[in-house]
Amino acid sequence: xxENPKKAKxxxxxxxxxxxGHTVYDMDGVGGAKHREKDDDAALTRKEKRAAIKAAFLxxxxxxxxxxxxxxxxxxxxxxxxx
Numbered sequence: 001x002x003e004n005p006k007k008a009k010x011x012x013x014x015x016x017x018x019x020x021g022h023t024v025y026d027m028d029g030v031g032g033a034k035h036r037e038k039d040d041d042a043a044l045t046r047k048e049k050r051a052a053i054k055a056a057f058l059x060x061x062x063x064x065x066x067x068x069x070x071x072x073x074x075x076x077x078x079x080x081x082x083x
Contacts (some may be wrong), residue, residue: 044052
């Protein structure tokens with residue numbers, strides 16, 4: 001009589017994890033704005049911040065208007081269809 005192949009498999013040895021206290025990743029910069037250094041290289045002046053915000057608005061405004069127009073058209077069509 002042959003043994004069932006599922007029962008014949010050997011059990012895997014369970015590895016027990018022991019915390020030895022070592023750090024894998026440096027966590028110095030984690031924590032948001034309050035941990036940010038004052039001498040950050042990416043810091044922008046007030047004029048540069050305003051220019052960046054203005055550029056972002058000019059970049060995303062046409063896309064936002066097109067999405068808003070598409071939803072408006074869809075809502076009007078649904079209103080007329082279900083009226």
